[in-house]
Amino acid sequence: MSDDKSITMTHHLGIDAGGTSTRAVVLDSHxxxxxxxxxxxxxxxxxxxxxxxxxxxxxxxxxLDGAALAGSVISTTAVAMAGGSSVTxxxxxxASIRGALLPTGVTAAVTIEKDLLALYFSGxxxxxGYALVAGTGAAAVRVxxxxxxxxxxxxxxxxxxxxSGFWIGREVARAVAADLDGRxxxxxxxxMLLAARxxxxxxxxxxxxxxxxxxxxxxxxxxxxSELVRWVYALRPVxxxxxxxxxxxxxxxxxxxxxxxxxxxxxxxxxxTLAAVVSPGLDGPLVVxxxxxxxxxxxxxxxxxxxxxRLDGPGDHRAHRRPVVVVPDGLVGAAVxxxxxxxxxxxxxxxxxxxxxxxxxx
Amino acid sequence: MSDDKSITMTHHLGIDAGGTSTRAVVLDSHxxxxxxxxxxxxxxxxxxxxxxxxxxxxxxxxxLDGAALAGSVISTTAVAMAGGSSVTxxxxxxASIRGALLPTGVTAAVTIEKDLLALYFSGxxxxxGYALVAGTGAAAVRVxxxxxxxxxxxxxxxxxxxxSGFWIGREVARAVAADLDGRxxxxxxxxMLLAARxxxxxxxxxxxxxxxxxxxxxxxxxxxxSELVRWVYALRPVxxxxxxxxxxxxxxxxxxxxxxxxxxxxxxxxxxTLAAVVSPGLDGPLVVxxxxxxxxxxxxxxxxxxxxxRLDGPGDHRAHRRPVVVVPDGLVGAAVxxxxxxxxxxxxxxxxxxxxxxxxxx
Numbered sequence: 031m032s033d034d035k036s037i038t039m040t041h042h043l044g045i046d047a048g049g050t051s052t053r054a055v056v057l058d059s060h061x062x063x064x065x066x067x068x069x070x071x072x073x074x075x076x077x078x079x080x081x082x083x084x085x086x087x088x089x090x091x092x093x094l095d096g097a098a099l100a101g102s103v104i105s106t107t108a109v110a111m112a113g114g115s116s117v118t119x120x121x122x123x124x125a126s127i128r129g130a131l132l133p134t135g136v137t138a139a140v141t142i143e144k145d146l147l148a149l150y151f152s153g154x155x156x157x158x159g160y161a162l163v164a165g166t167g168a169a170a171v172r173v174x175x176x177x178x179x180x181x182x183x184x185x186x187x188x189x190x191x192x193x194s195g196f197w198i199g200r201e202v203a204r205a206v207a208a209d210l211d212g213r214x215x216x217x218x219x220x221x222m223l224l225a226a227r228x229x230x231x232x233x234x235x236x237x238x239x240x241x242x243x244x245x246x247x248x249x250x251x252x253x254x255x256s257e258l259v260r261w262v263y264a265l266r267p268v269x270x271x272x273x274x275x276x277x278x279x280x281x282x283x284x285x286x287x288x289x290x291x292x293x294x295x296x297x298x299x300x301x302x303t304l305a306a307v308v309s310p311g312l313d314g315p316l317v318v319x320x321x322x323x324x325x326x327x328x329x330x331x332x333x334x335x336x337x338x339x340r341l342d343g344p345g346d347h348r349a350h351r352r353p354v355v356v357v358p359d360g361l362v363g364a365a366v367x368x369x370x371x372x373x374x375x376x377x378x379x380x381x382x383x384x385x386x387x388x389x390x391x392x
Numbered sequence: 393m394s395d396d397k398s399i400t401m402t403h404h405l406g407i408d409a410g411g412t413s414t415r416a417v418v419l420d421s422h423x424x425x426x427x428x429x430x431x432x433x434x435x436x437x438x439x440x441x442x443x444x445x446x447x448x449x450x451x452x453x454x455x456l457d458g459a460a461l462a463g464s465v466i467s468t469t470a471v472a473m474a475g476g477s478s479v480t481x482x483x484x485x486x487a488s489i490r491g492a493l494l495p496t497g498v499t500a501a502v503t504i505e506k507d508l509l510a511l512y513f514s515g516x517x518x519x520x521g522y523a524l525v526a527g528t529g530a531a532a533v534r535v536x537x538x539x540x541x542x543x544x545x546x547x548x549x550x551x552x553x554x555x556s557g558f559w560i561g562r563e564v565a566r567a568v569a570a571d572l573d574g575r576x577x578x579x580x581x582x583x584m585l586l587a588a589r590x591x592x593x594x595x596x597x598x599x600x601x602x603x604x605x606x607x608x609x610x611x612x613x614x615x616x617x618s619e620l621v622r623w624v625y626a627l628r629p630v631x632x633x634x635x636x637x638x639x640x641x642x643x644x645x646x647x648x649x650x651x652x653x654x655x656x657x658x659x660x661x662x663x664x665t666l667a668a669v670v671s672p673g674l675d676g677p678l679v680v681x682x683x684x685x686x687x688x689x690x691x692x693x694x695x696x697x698x699x700x701x702r703l704d705g706p707g708d709h710r711a712h713r714r715p716v717v718v719v720p721d722g723l724v725g726a727a728v729x730x731x732x733x734x735x736x737x738x739x740x741x742x743x744x745x746x747x748x749x750x751x752x753x754x
Contacts, residue, residue, distance in 0.1 A: 183573060188562070188624060188625065188629060189565055189625075190569050203551055204551060204552070207552050212544060213544060213554070213665055259551060262550060263550065263551075267550060267629075307574075
């Protein structure tokens with residue numbers, strides 16, 4: 031690596047466009063992060079195309095500002111994004127993102143990259159390995175030769191996302207409903223969920239209703255149950271993900287079998303998702319991300335306890351464990367993919383440069 | 393009982409207003425059904441107030457026509473309906489139903505009755521007992537002294553309805569997704585569900601998409617999985633209930649552990665819902681209804697195997713089973729409640745008259 035930028039130095043933009051926030055980084059061709067930007071939701075499906083485009087533009091403008099570079103110097107742009115099921119979809123999205131970035135001066139071609147591939151390359155420069163994410167949703171990928179070879183789950187809240195924040199939050203809400211309803215065991219999750227509810231929707235309801243409720247709803251427990259019903263059905267289902275942390279809190283506090291069971295099950299279903307993409311012949315690191323796996327060592331431990339046994343393959347009885355790398359998001363990987371799109375080989379040296387220099391900027 | 397109508401004969405209207413169809417019956421004060429009518433959805437929440445009012449009016453007009461009676465002779469009207477959580481709600485709904493029925497000449501006061509109480513009285517005239525329903529939703533009630541004393545579940549698809557048609561249909565869809573995704577076992581439900589899908593949404597998709605799909609979606613299995621995702625998320629979640637019969641079909645055919653597990657679990661969670669309302673001190677029949685319990689002897693058997701053991705109470709080791717009465721809907725009960733609202737005592741003789749005479753009309 032050299033500081034002489036005069037001969038081969040080019041500049042590259044990596045964007046991690048998430049449902050909650052968007053992150054952008056401008057790098058040189060050695061992998062040095064020169065500028066970083068962050069803005070709101072960049073997912074056109076969840077935030078709408080206008081908001082998503084504005085987020086991408088804002089994060090990019092910040093990153094260029096930080097690098098003190100004009101957008102015109104950018105030669106490749108990679109955008110990591112969930113969704114997109116066909117090449118034609120991606121081409122359409124890429125064209126619209128290119129349009130959205132024009133005010134920043136960036137005119138380079140845009141490639142759309144799978145968010146799980148960017149997550150994977152946020153943890154390792156190795157061409158072969160696995161990634162598992164459990165945030166609001168959940169999915170696993172097998173990466174071979176730097177490309178996604180197999181995907182498991184990521185099927186959304188109704189059909190899949192087993193072990194995701196939504197899955198856990200839904201289990202919490204159902205366990206509380208069953209407790210209040212007399213069908214399920216008593217759990218500490220009940221007072222915790224009722225305390226965590228949006229106070230605006232429930233304050234003063236019980237006194238107002240108590241004079242008119244039917245006699246089968248007259249007990250305190252039934253009042254709380256009918257409040258829970260009103261309140262949960264006023265949410266979009268995926269918003270139940272916000273209550274996932276209650277399960278971890280109650281499980282950590284101990285003595286709550288219901289919460290412990292939910293956390294344990296989440297780990298096991300995530301391990302099953304990972305196991306479904308594992309190929310005995312493909313060795314490599316496991317990169318994990320998403321709030322459930324980043325913040326909850328309990329779930330991560332179950333996955334790494336259960337997962338590697340499968341990762342080693344049926345004929346391999348060595349007790350070694352594959353390294354598990356925890357990453358906060360997919361920004362490093364978006365940067366890696368942007369460099370790769372420029373034909374730059376991202377070896378361990380370049381990868382470490384990206385990781386270290388980006389770490390200093392944010 | 394006498395055929396002399398001149399002295400005390402009055403006339404009564406019972407309506408069972410369901411989400412799919414509405415049924416009405418006109419009776420005399422001996423419980424003789426004189427006219428029957430049937431129309432579309434009478435539930436203002438699912439069908440909207442205008443459609444629901446029109447359904448109630450149409451079914452009532454048909455029943456009056458069949459009885460060759462003017463609406464003005466009706467002295468009491470009972471409407472069995474899901475929902476309604478407070479007396480004030482019921483008064484509002486009752487007033488609007490009364491307005492809807494005015495064109496039929498019916499001017500009598502309207503009472504709103506819980507659909508589960510009407511279901512219960514469709515199976516028995518006894519004042520104490522239990523009812524369990526599993527249709528699109530699922531719930532149980534304990535009836536004491538002719539009134540609902542306790543309710544369990546009926547909390548809707550997201551929080552409860554364990555063992556309902558939605559619950560079973562969702563398990564079917566998730567099992568098929570897990571099978572196609574390589575996370576779950578192979579099941580006969582997969583070809584069955586794919587064959588049962590709406591052909592209009594999927595015909596010709598695979599050939600059209602095959603030229604542009606990414607390489608990880610290039611296998612036949614992945615194509616079917618992405619079709620399933622598109623198709624299921626285009627439904628309202630409760631519409632998954634339409635696929636519940638596939639679980640029963642596959643379980644009956646044998647050798648499908650996945651389908652057998654779903655059916656078995658449905659029976660057990662319904663038994664738990666029933667157990668939650670059982671009071672050891674309250675004896676009486678168990679009335680069951682809803683498509684899952686009416687059509688699926690397998691589920692009914694699990695409920696009656698598991699349920700009565702709990703029904704007998706902890707101190708009662710006799711092997712006797714409480715009678716299980718299967719009813720097609722809540723119309724007989726709506727009629728019973730309309731008679732009761734007129735002060736008419738509905739004993740076994742009157743009850744049998746209602747059941748027999750209504751059976752001859754429809």
